[in-house]
Amino acid sequence: MRYVLASAVLLYSIITLSLEGQVAYEVLLLFLVTAGVIVFKERYADSLVMGTVLFLLICADVYTDARLAVLLCMPVFDYTFKRAYWGLLLVAVAGVYLLHSNEEALMLTLLLGISGLLAFALRGREGKESEYRRTLDDERRLRYELEQTKDKLLRSSLDIANIAEIKERNRIAREIHDTIGHRMAGVLVHLQASFKLRGKDEDKSLDMLAKSIASLSGTIDIIRDTVHNIKPKETLGVEYIHNVIDNFKFCPVELKLTGDFNSLPAHHLEIITTNVKEALTNAYRYSAATEIAIAIDANEQFTRVYIKDNGIGCHRIKEGLGLSGMKERIRNVGGSISISGMDGFLIVSLLPRQEGGIGIEGSYRG
Numbered sequence: 001m002r003y004v005l006a007s008a009v010l011l012y013s014i015i016t017l018s019l020e021g022q023v024a025y026e027v028l029l030l031f032l033v034t035a036g037v038i039v040f041k042e043r044y045a046d047s048l049v050m051g052t053v054l055f056l057l058i059c060a061d062v063y064t065d066a067r068l069a070v071l072l073c074m075p076v077f078d079y080t081f082k083r084a085y086w087g088l089l090l091v092a093v094a095g096v097y098l099l100h101s102n103e104e105a106l107m108l109t110l111l112l113g114i115s116g117l118l119a120f121a122l123r124g125r126e127g128k129e130s131e132y133r134r135t136l137d138d139e140r141r142l143r144y145e146l147e148q149t150k151d152k153l154l155r156s157s158l159d160i161a162n163i164a165e166i167k168e169r170n171r172i173a174r175e176i177h178d179t180i181g182h183r184m185a186g187v188l189v190h191l192q193a194s195f196k197l198r199g200k201d202e203d204k205s206l207d208m209l210a211k212s213i214a215s216l217s218g219t220i221d222i223i224r225d226t227v228h229n230i231k232p233k234e235t236l237g238v239e240y241i242h243n244v245i246d247n248f249k250f251c252p253v254e255l256k257l258t259g260d261f262n263s264l265p266a267h268h269l270e271i272i273t274t275n276v277k278e279a280l281t282n283a284y285r286y287s288a289a290t291e292i293a294i295a296i297d298a299n300e301q302f303t304r305v306y307i308k309d310n311g312i313g314c315h316r317i318k319e320g321l322g323l324s325g326m327k328e329r330i331r332n333v334g335g336s337i338s339i340s341g342m343d344g345f346l347i348v349s350l351l352p353r354q355e356g357g358i359g360i361e362g363s364y365r366g
Contacts, residue, residue: 048082304350
């Protein structure tokens with residue numbers, strides 16, 4: 001808008017001078033200098049100092065030729081845009097002093113008023129754009145910080161899981177060594193002694209054999225209790241997925257599992273289970289489906305999770321916390337997820353077994 005106003009003012013001044021035929025040399029020279037200062041100011045040095053210099057040059061232009069009074073629109077625009085309202089007073093004083101024709105003064109006042117209004121409107125728009133950019137930058141910065149925090153939390157959770165696993169292994173090893181190992185060593189010693197006393201002291205040999213049997217029976221009970229404590233009270237992995245589906249009463253769910261799930265990483269099972277629960281929850285809330293199909297295929301390279309319902313679908317998917325959470329969990333392990341709402345609702349995700357991931361994310365349609 002600034003460039004448009006400057007171009008219009010200069011063009012109007014040139015046309016006005018041309019219509020009068022002869023133009024004094026000093027008027028033309030001063031006008032060319034003013035035009036050069038306007039271009040320089042707008043492109044390289046837009047400041048109040050340059051604006052004041054330009055204002056003085058324009059005053060000289062108007063003093064030598066009143067037809068150039070339209071150039072005063074430039075300082076009015078500049079002072080209004082920069083909120084230097086004292087400059088408007090200077091322009092008003094100069095206009096009253098330099099112009100004597102009432103008709104010219106009325107026309108000039110109208111043009112100056114339009115220039116001031118344009119500057120005021122442009123400043124308001126740029127202020128809103130600046131605020132919008134600042135808000136957008138803040139949102140982007142907060143989003144990056146949130147991504148970094150989520151990544152740190154994921155890594156921390158994996159570290160905690162590894163530490164807990166190591167501690168549990170050490171506890172089991174100590175229990176086996178301190179309890180079961182010592183008792184088995186005692187049983188072995190008694191059996192060896194009983195074997196050596198066989199034929200020499202049958203009573204003592206049988207007594208030691210009976211003690212060995214009793215000690216071995218107690219050791220078996222300890223082993224049974226240890227295994228019972230190791231086994232989690234809650235069902236995990238594939239069994240937990242079956243329980244989630246069995247407890248889903250909204251509509252029938254067909255579950256198909258293929259591949260080896262015993263070698264599937266624990267955090268992959270957790271992600272798959274959480275995403276299945278989220279998909280079933282969304283189907284219950286929005287789909288109006290009568291049937292849901294879930295297929296999970298685990299192979300050596302990746303695990304593919306296919307979830308499809310026959311509901312109403314969604315031509316324009318509006319991503320909420322559920323879908324964004326699913327994408328976030330898949331992306332954190334380097335996987336990919338595709339979503340379509342054109343024919344029912346379809347979610348297909350791939351979780352790579354190896355580090356590095358697949359790195360693709362999108363939707364089949366829409």
